[in-house]
Amino acid sequence: MDEYIPYLKAKQILTARLGASPDEIASWVAFGGLNAYEKHGNRLQPFSYQNPKHYGDGNYIRLLLGLYFLINEVGRFEPTKRYIARAALIDRWQRRYPDVDTIDFIVQQRQLPEFHPIAGFADVGDGGKWAQGMFDMADVERIESESPPASVEPEKPGRLDETKSEIDPNLSKLGKQQQAILLVIAIKGFDPMKIPDGEKGTIRAICEGEYPKIFDGNTSFDRAWDEGKNAKPPLWRMEHHESYARRGKK
Structure with missing residues (x-):
């Protein structure tokens, strides 16, 4: 179902x-x-x-x-394209090209199509509800490859950098713990609804090793795990969850 x-x-x-x-x-x-x-x-x-x-x-x-x-x-879900919002691209290019105001010129010259989820294409000249759109990251990276900055400091890799994600600082402690667990599940390549038997311990070890300030107690991981497992709908489940559930009722 x-x-x-x-x-x-x-x-x-x-x-x-x-x-x-x-x-x-x-x-x-x-x-x-x-x-x-x-x-x-x-x-x-x-x-x-x-x-x-x-x-x-x-x-x-x-x-x-x-x-x-x-x-x-x-x-x-595995996206075939990645997108970046106008505000995020401005921030990215202000750091990359600090002396050049390029984004509107490039968009207006149609070198960089700007998409809008509702209208299809954003209208920069409109200045209203259709003016803030999204850009295809492949187009952004093409332009960056054609116009490299004079010097760029390499970004320092953070923890679990493969995901290009960070723990949201605005979340509650439980929310941060659950986001960290989902992050590790994604890195391991597991379906969150079918986590292989025996891998809970692996997930725990990575979470506690990478995020000691979030998982700062002996039962922190178990509490966050159970809250996510029992949420409606659940955030994750073991692969044979149903058989475990039936066994527990006997």
């Missing part, structure tokens, strides 16, 4: 697995093959940003808040 989770749960998993931002999740829903669903009465139906009823609202993030996602799809 299909199991759906609300956007905020899906965001937590996608951020841990892929380092995704809300803007990028919106782009995947609009252009990249991540299916989303909205409520119609008591039923869930496929959602589309291109529905004309959304044209009066340029806030594609706000529309995400009411959506639902298939938990198995979120756990396995």
Whole structure:
């Protein structure tokens, strides 16, 4: 039976697995093959940003808040494209090209298409609800390769750098612990709903070794694990969860 989770749960998993931002999740829903669903009465139906009823609202993030996602799809989703929001690109290029104001010139020259989840393409000249869009990272990296900075300090790799993600400092302690667990599950390549038997100890060891300030007690990991396992819907499960559950009822 299909199991759906609300956007905020899906965001937590996608951020841990892929380092995704809300803007990028919106782009995947609009252009990249991540299916989303909205409520119609008591039923869930496929959602589309291109529905004309959304044209009066340029806030594609706000529309995400009411959506639902298939938990198995979120756990396995592999994007074919990565996206970066305009504000994030400005910050990236201000550090890379501190003396050059390039973004609007490049966009206006159509060297760098700017996409909008609702409108399709952003309209820089509009200055209104369609003016803030998303960029394909392949296009951004192409331009960067053609115009390398004079000197760039290499970024210092952080913990678990493969995920391009960090623990959100605004989360509660439990939220940070659960995000760290999801991060490690993603790095190990496990389906969060089918974690192989015996790997809980591996996940614990990595979490406690990499994040000692978060998992600072003897039972910190177990409490966070049980909270995530028993959440509705759950954040993770062991591969043979159902057989364990039946065994526990005997």
